[in-house]
Amino acid sequence: MTCSDFLKELTDYLDESMDAQTRAELEDHLQWCHNCYVVCNTTKMTIEIYRDSHLYELPDELRGRLRSAIMSKCKGHEGPCT
Amino acid sequence: MGTIQPKVAEPAGDEMALVHAAKAGDVSAFEQLVHRYDRNVFRIAQHITQNREDAEDVVQDAFLKAYQNLANFHEQSKFYTWLVRIAVNEALMRLRRRRPERMVSLDEDIKTEEDSMPREVADWAPNPEQLYTQGELKEILGKTIQGLPPSFRTVFVLRDVEGLSTEETADALDLSIPAVKSRLLRARLQLRERLSKYFKNRTSGDGKK
Numbered sequence: 001m002t003c004s005d006f007l008k009e010l011t012d013y014l015d016e017s018m019d020a021q022t023r024a025e026l027e028d029h030l031q032w033c034h035n036c037y038v039v040c041n042t043t044k045m046t047i048e049i050y051r052d053s054h055l056y057e058l059p060d061e062l063r064g065r066l067r068s069a070i071m072s073k074c075k076g077h078e079g080p081c082t
Numbered sequence: 083m084g085t086i087q088p089k090v091a092e093p094a095g096d097e098m099a100l101v102h103a104a105k106a107g108d109v110s111a112f113e114q115l116v117h118r119y120d121r122n123v124f125r126i127a128q129h130i131t132q133n134r135e136d137a138e139d140v141v142q143d144a145f146l147k148a149y150q151n152l153a154n155f156h157e158q159s160k161f162y163t164w165l166v167r168i169a170v171n172e173a174l175m176r177l178r179r180r181r182p183e184r185m186v187s188l189d190e191d192i193k194t195e196e197d198s199m200p201r202e203v204a205d206w207a208p209n210p211e212q213l214y215t216q217g218e219l220k221e222i223l224g225k226t227i228q229g230l231p232p233s234f235r236t237v238f239v240l241r242d243v244e245g246l247s248t249e250e251t252a253d254a255l256d257l258s259i260p261a262v263k264s265r266l267l268r269a270r271l272q273l274r275e276r277l278s279k280y281f282k283n284r285t286s287g288d289g290k291k
């Protein structure tokens with residue numbers, strides 16, 4: 001397995017959607033290829049940082065405002081078309 | 083090495099009951115659905131549009147459209163996936179309006195060697211987020227994701243931030259599964275590359291700041 005083969009499988013590897021055989025080959029590559037090890041590790045950290053960052057949280061005040069706007073528009077509308 | 087487990091919010095069992103009630107005209111049932119998903123829709127909209135005002139409009143319009151079109155929700159998919167599809171379309175429409183000079187399309191799939199070949203291979207600090215204050219960190223993350231093509235940002239936010247499965251993401255975006263996977267891989271690698279500049283381990287390597 002080459003580094004670019006490894007890279008192609010990286011997404012499936014991180015998402016755990018692959019057969020045991022491919023997984024074992026990837027893990028073998030990680031044993032000796034430091035670059036791929038680092039890329040794999042830091043890609044995983046990238047995902048975790050974004051997931052845990054609370055980037056673009058909806059502030060409570062805005063949330064309340066949006067909700068009343070939505071609900072008053074829905075009430076003004078005749079209701080779901082059937 | 084451990085792998086990533088998406089934080090998929092399992093819909094509560096009463097969700098279909100809420101949808102049915104809302105379909106029958108019960109506005110308060112619909113309000114509960116809004117309450118359940120408004121933060122997700124806002125986050126998705128903000129990731130795609132990169133504009134606060136647009137994101138606010140997307141939240142309002144997406145829910146209103148969902149309400150008006152409930153009869154067309156045939157329940158083969160989750161309500162949330164259906165709502166996400168509406169929200170993504172609204173968000174892309176606003177992005178196009180703001181940047182008519184640029185092609186904004188989900189089919190956008192720029193392929194260059196440069197995007198996908200990692201150049202920065204220094205390992206990161208063990209707790210990279212602790213190198214910065216909360217505010218600085220958000221600024222770095224926001225600036226970084228803003229630099230990705232819209233189609234990459236969209237796939238990344240659905241799959242990695244919101245925790246939709248590959249199938250649900252493909253369904254919400256009308257993309258094939260291989261298309262989702264290829265965009266996701268490039269989105270992840272490009273973000274990784276750009277974040278390395280901020281997060282790489284400064285105690286090892288060449289020692290320069």
Ligand SMILES: [Zn+2]
Pocket residue numbers: 002003004006029033034035036037
């Ligand atoms: Zn390698």
